Amino acid sequence: MNIINFIRLLLKHKVLLIVLPILTSFITLFLTKNLPLKYSSHSIIYTGIGSDSSIELEKSFNLFKTNIAFDNLINIIKSRKTQEEVALRLLSENIVDTELKTKTKLEDVEEEISKVIPYNFLEAMKLRIKDGRKLQTHIDTLKNKIYSELKGIQSKDEINFINKLLSSDSKFYSIKAISKIRAYRINSSDLVKINYESSHPYICQKTLDILFILCEKKYKVIKESNSNDIVKYFNDQLKRSKEKLKSIEQELLKFNIQNNIINYYEQSKAVAIMKEDMTLDFFDKKGELRGATAKVTQLESKLKTVDLIKKKRKDIEKMKSTVVDLKIKLSFQEGIKDKPGVDNLKKVLKEKKSVLSESIVELFRLENTIEGVPIKKVLDKWLNQSMELENKKAKYDIVGARNIDYDKKFKKYAPAGANLKRIDREFNIAEQEYLEILHGLNLAKLKLQDSKIGY
Numbered sequence: 326m327n328i329i330n331f332i333r334l335l336l337k338h339k340v341l342l343i344v345l346p347i348l349t350s351f352i353t354l355f356l357t358k359n360l361p362l363k364y365s366s367h368s369i370i371y372t373g374i375g376s377d378s379s380i381e382l383e384k385s386f387n388l389f390k391t392n393i394a395f396d397n398l399i400n401i402i403k404s405r406k407t408q409e410e411v412a413l414r415l416l417s418e419n420i421v422d423t424e425l426k427t428k429t430k431l432e433d434v435e436e437e438i439s440k441v442i443p444y445n446f447l448e449a450m451k452l453r454i455k456d457g458r459k460l461q462t463h464i465d466t467l468k469n470k471i472y473s474e475l476k477g478i479q480s481k482d483e484i485n486f487i488n489k490l491l492s493s494d495s496k497f498y499s500i501k502a503i504s505k506i507r508a509y510r511i512n513s514s515d516l517v518k519i520n521y522e523s524s525h526p527y528i529c530q531k532t533l534d535i536l537f538i539l540c541e542k543k544y545k546v547i548k549e550s551n552s553n554d555i556v557k558y559f560n561d562q563l564k565r566s567k568e569k570l571k572s573i574e575q576e577l578l579k580f581n582i583q584n585n586i587i588n589y590y591e592q593s594k595a596v597a598i599m600k601e602d603m604t605l606d607f608f609d610k611k612g613e614l615r616g617a618t619a620k621v622t623q624l625e626s627k628l629k630t631v632d633l634i635k636k637k638r639k640d641i642e643k644m645k646s647t648v649v650d651l652k653i654k655l656s657f658q659e660g661i662k663d664k665p666g667v668d669n670l671k672k673v674l675k676e677k678k679s680v681l682s683e684s685i686v687e688l689f690r691l692e693n694t695i696e697g698v699p700i701k702k703v704l705d706k707w708l709n710q711s712m713e714l715e716n717k718k719a720k721y722d723i724v725g726a727r728n729i730d731y732d733k734k735f736k737k738y739a740p741a742g743a744n745l746k747r748i749d750r751e752f753n754i755a756e757q758e759y760l761e762i763l764h765g766l767n768l769a770k771l772k773l774q775d776s777k778i779g780y
Contacts, residue, residue, distance in 0.1 A: 363524060365521070367518055369511070374394045399510070402508040410539055411535050417469075418531065441495050453470070505522055505523075506536060519537070558769075559762055570755045573755050610725075641681065641685060
């Protein structure tokens with residue numbers, strides 16, 4: 326077919342080609358003239374889920390976790406709980422707006438409200454709104470109060486006008502109407518697009534506004550709830566660990582006070598050194614005491630002859646008197662011719678002189694030591710040695726007492742070291758545990774802060 330034949334064909338059917346489109350248009354217009362108008366609105370949310378908006382320095386990208394996060398957000402938007410809350414908040418705001426005339430062209434909305442809300446309840450709400458207006462109550466406060474009342478009615482029982490409304494075919498406030506909201510992720514970005522269609526432009530826009538605010542709150546609660554639980558856990562553990570650490574510190578302090586410890590390792594070293602020195606000094610003093618005792622004992626054995634000397638001197642004095650008497654007698658008898666009597670006196674006198682001489686020699690021997698030292702000097706030496714002995718005894722007793730004292734300290738420090746090591750070990754473990762929990766708490770707080778800025 327050439328161009329000429331095609332033009333001839335069009336001219337042949339020109340009436341049909343003109344009338345048919347016009348007729349179709351009129352029929353379509355007639356059939357759709359009573360259909361409600363449809364308004365569409367959309368909102369784009371930047372989530373920051375996949376981007377690097379994090380304060381965690383070592384946070385890495387995880388595709389699986391990112392997809393889960395987007396699914397969570399979209400499921401929150403589509404959940405029945407969210408849809409119910411959107412419907413009730415939209416209804417409460419519309420009641421206030423229509424009563425206070427804060428918005429224009431809400432006739433359809435007001436008509437819908439009067440259909441779905443019982444007359445008595447709606448009138449009671451209007452009175453409260455008027456009273457709140459007189460008291461200059463903020464509009465948002467009034468909306469929240471009405472929402473709370475609607476929510477309270479819904480939760481009383483399963484059969485009430487709120488639940489019936491949500492399950493109805495209401496074009497604004499039913500779950501069927503709200504479920505027309507569509508949400509999806511835009512490609513592989515951090516953006517989520519939400520679409521909604523409604524027969525009223527204000528309802529269409531307001532529904533998305535309410536949904537956006539609710540989603541933001543709910544998603545933040547989900548993101549922060551886990552982090553809050555972790556932070557709470559670490560705070561509880563940190564409190565317990567701190568109390569445990571404080572308890573061990575008190576035990577250590579009490580132990581040091583009871584044992585007079587400032588620095589155990591230095592003090593125990595000093596006690597050990599002093600104990601060794603005191604032991605050596607003790608044995609030295611013991612040896613000196615034994616030597617001094619032996620000297621005094623030796624001198625005392627020499628001084629035992631003092632009584633014997635006294636007796637010997639008395640005997641010598643008697644002998645001297647006898648010799649003198651004999652000499653006197655002999656002098657008187659020198660002129661006497663009786664020779665035997667004189668010879669006898671001379672013989673007795675000679676014997677007495679001999680005994681006296683022997684006694685004097687013996688006395689000399691007794692009054693002097695074997696070394697030829699006079700007893701008087703021995704006595705002086707004995708006095709000096711006795712005083713030295715008492716001095717050494719006193720030193721020995723003092724050193725002995727100090728040695729016993731250091732021995733007690735040494736015995737006290739020996740088990741104290743084991744107990745102190747045990748307490749130190751418990752303290753180190755508790756301190757390390759406290760630091761680890763504190764580190765975990767800081768990480769949990771970083772995670773919580775990251776969840777706050779990630780949406």
